[in-house]
Amino acid sequence: MKLSKRLQSIYDMVPSGVVADVGSDHGKLIISLFENGVISKGYAIENKKGPFARLKKAIEERHLENDVIPMFSDGISELPEDVNTVVIAGMGGFNIIDILKKNRRKLKNVKTIIVDAHNAIPELRKQVCKMGYIITDEDIVFEDNIYYEIIKFIVGEVAFLDEPDIEFGPILRNEKSITFIDKYNSRIKEIDVLLATHKIPEAKSKELNCEKERIRSIL
Ligand SMILES: C[S@@+](CC[C@H](N)C(=O)[O-])C[C@H]1O[C@@H](n2cnc3c(N)ncnc32)[C@H](O)[C@@H]1O
Numbered sequence: 039m040k041l042s043k044r045l046q047s048i049y050d051m052v053p054s055g056v057v058a059d060v061g062s063d064h065g066k067l068i069i070s071l072f073e074n075g076v077i078s079k080g081y082a083i084e085n086k087k088g089p090f091a092r093l094k095k096a097i098e099e100r101h102l103e104n105d106v107i108p109m110f111s112d113g114i115s116e117l118p119e120d121v122n123t124v125v126i127a128g129m130g131g132f133n134i135i136d137i138l139k140k141n142r143r144k145l146k147n148v149k150t151i152i153v154d155a156h157n158a159i160p161e162l163r164k165q166v167c168k169m170g171y172i173i174t175d176e177d178i179v180f181e182d183n184i185y186y187e188i189i190k191f192i193v194g195e196v197a198f199l200d201e202p203d204i205e206f207g208p209i210l211r212n213e214k215s216i217t218f219i220d221k222y223n224s225r226i227k228e229i230d231v232l233l234a235t236h237k238i239p240e241a242k243s244k245e246l247n248c249e250k251e252r253i254r255s256i257l
Pocket residue numbers: 060061062063064083084085086089111112113114126127128129133137
């Protein structure tokens with residue numbers, strides 16, 4: 039099964055073991071992980087009827103239902119005890135935080151969490167680290183005109199993250215890949231166009247100029 043660049047990046051971070059893909063939708067990621075022998079078992083979790091029906095069909099068509107188990111359930115509320123990795127991708131950052139925090143005790147055997155959030159990424163870094171995880175890998179990919187940030191957390195001693203780490207990612211800002219640099223150069227251009235072509239209230243324009251300065255300081 040051919041994966042998008044974004045899903046491939048998540049796939050590349052998944053360790054062996056038992057994985058739950060929360061918000062599995064089409065099931066492409068978890069099916070590929072199992073079919074290629076990366077994981078020994080998977081749970082594909084969905085809380086909406088349409089995507090769940092699609093997911094179940096994709097799993098059954100491949101006769102994988104004993105190994106990639108479809109679950110109609112909300113977030114990690116019914117997470118099985120044998121899961122050691124949770125993937126939550128393609129959702130808003132606050133939704134991901136809510137899913138993890140609402141049923142925190144379900145994470146007791148979960149060593150790895152991999153996320154790909156549409157937004158609120160700094161808050162997500164902060165909150166998952168507060169839950170006793172550390173960031174061990176990050177990737178940024180550009181696909182369909184969107185920059186995606188993928189973050190891998192593993193259980194670990196609290197590590198100090200300063201403000202630039204939280205905003206830009208401790209690994210991403212250190213690696214400074216071409217995609218990372220492109221993302222923030224585009225953001226600087228976007229801010230410049232906004233400031234030059236719109237009547238922006240003073241407080242907002244100050245905020246945008248501060249953002250530009252923060253970006254410049256890490257590029
Ligand atoms: C945009 S899709 C992303 C699908 C896939 N994870 C990916 O990255 O390509 C988000 C999916 O998450 C599901 N979802 C959202 N909140 C959820 C929750 N609390 N529990 C389970 N599934 C959820 C939605 O129904 C939807 O199918």
